[in-house]
Amino acid sequence: MKHRESELLRSLHTEAEKKNWKKDRRTRLGLEEVWAAFRRVPHRNPQGEYEPLVLARHLHALEQSKHIAQFKQRTQDKISLPVGIWIEPTAAPKSPAPPMPAWHPDIYWLADEWETATAKQRAGYTAVNAWLMSAPDLFRVPQRERALEIFGRYGDEDDFLMPEKTLDSLRSGPLFGDPTRLHHVLRTFTTHPPLLTEHFIEEVGDGYYxxxxxxxxxxxxxxxxxxxxxxxxxxxxxxxxxxxxxxxxxxxxxxxxxxxxxxxxxxxxxxxxxxxxxxxxxxxxxxxxxxxxxxxxxxxxxxxxxxxxxxxxxxxxxxxxxxxxxxxxxxxxxxxxxxxxxxxxxxxxxxxxxxxxxxxxxxxxxxxxxx
Known part of the structure; x- marks a missing residue:
């Protein structure tokens, strides 16, 4: 791809992103948006040619390289241009969400979150659901102990390598991102022990050990x-x-x-x-x-x-x-x-x-x- 065609494609992508372009699917740009993108290209017409001709040439090249697709409907001008283009996807399409589990009554509302959840969140939801379905002892315990019980017994090892620390970093979404709700669902509480340093007896005051x-x-x-x-x-x-x-x-x-x-x-x-x-x-x-x-x-x-x-x-x-x-x-x-x-x-x-x-x-x- 030539330099100016590459610059035009980058500018077209900028226009697409203004429309919340999902890069795993194509998105539409009208001719006005195409012109706006073209006019941002540095030194877009060094030979001083008729600009619609220059634009038409670049669009044809980008279509040949499968970065865009031009609409069949075209203008009636001397140099006919498409009334719009499709920006082709630049990312692989997202895999469809895996089937949901049968939800425990305590977290049935996660059904509405399943499609938009990340893979990590889904793995977490599935483990929590399996734990609840096992009719566990709901004696309240520190959060790290419960995390180990849930993700260390019901989570995949590759997803949760250090299961006791899962909830230290998994803090997004309507369950894991809401500490009050999470404590309620998991029957947990947060503990705040003192900290230690190398010289914990000689040099650190009360409250550190x-x-x-x-x-x-x-x-x-x-x-x-x-x-x-x-x-x-x-x-x-x-x-x-x-x-x-x-x-x-x-x-x-x-x-x-x-x-x-x-x-x-x-x-x-x-x-x-x-x-x-x-x-x-x-x-x-x-x-x-x-x-x-x-x-x-x-x-x-x-x-x-x-x-x-x-x-x-x-x-x-x-x-x-x-x-x-x-x-x-x-x-x-x-x-x-x-x-x-x-x-x-x-x-x-x-x-x-x-x-x-x-x-x-x-x-x-x-x-x-x-x-």
Missing amino acids: QRIGAGDLLLVVENSATWWSIVNTLPAGHRLGYVAWGLGGTFRASINTLAAKHAVTEIRYFGDLDLSGLRIPHAAAHTARQRGLPAVMPAKRLYTALLHLGLPRKAKEPPAAEQEAPELTDWLPGPLRPKAARLLRQGRRLAQEWVGYRYLSRTDDWHSDVI
């Missing part, structure tokens, strides 16, 4: 919803001094800030069962041993519950190397190691939110991890 009591035990959990759920279901008589969350890769360095004045003699850790979730405490435990710091031990009953309650999902990381899996799981209690190592070698993971507020509030099996 939680002093729970006067005990000598620090419990570190990987994710925020689990922090909230544990803190709000602690038994009387626990020996926790602190509960912390969100240290991530800084945990290995953070344990160096522990000092005798904090009266912490033991650290217990509970996180996701995946490569990163085990590399963190495994490395921190090694550092603690080297430097004579309080031991970093696994929260045995919480990990046992995770392996029992959780549904494994595809991990972000590739499968563990044959040698790394037993090295990492060696930090776990003996009976849990074979299943955890198999999980890592398969490239699967268990998010710690499977051990959620509902479980923690209804059983005392895990209390030995905090007493």
Whole structure:
């Protein structure tokens, strides 16, 4: 395509966009709009020719290259021009919406949104609907725990790689874009735990980690919803001094800030069962041993519950190397190691939110991890 023809086509597209052109279908421009587009082309007639002739020549070239189609009806002028043109599609036509599910009464109104929903929204609606249709326990829980329950059990792994975090980013449309309605439908609530930094005991003030009591035990959990759920279901008589969350890769360095004045003699850790979730405490435990710091031990009953309650999902990381899996799981209690190592070698993971507020509030099996 010659330069001026390309410029004219770009200008024609600009005219079409003024009419809300859907690029997966053709749209009509009248001759006046064609002329307006032509007059915006830089140096449109360098030879000073009769302009209708120049325009007719360019339209013919664009039609031959299948970018436009000229109307058969033409003007009666000396140089006959089409009374209008069709701008041909530049994008593949949208696939028709897949069939709707049979809606649960709580979200039947989504039927009106199905045709215009994005593929991601439809996948989310379908998972929520399947969860509601399963007659679930509607005990109210933190939103991330419910997200894992819904998208980790009823969502496709390729659509929801980190199911517990789905609702952190899926925030559009009449369901996911309305927090009040979403909490009502899913029977959830938002939690607001404190934040941590690398120097969470020495340099950060109250409210960034939680002093729970006067005990000598620090419990570190990987994710925020689990922090909230544990803190709000602690038994009387626990020996926790602190509960912390969100240290991530800084945990290995953070344990160096522990000092005798904090009266912490033991650290217990509970996180996701995946490569990163085990590399963190495994490395921190090694550092603690080297430097004579309080031991970093696994929260045995919480990990046992995770392996029992959780549904494994595809991990972000590739499968563990044959040698790394037993090295990492060696930090776990003996009976849990074979299943955890198999999980890592398969490239699967268990998010710690499977051990959620509902479980923690209804059983005392895990209390030995905090007493």
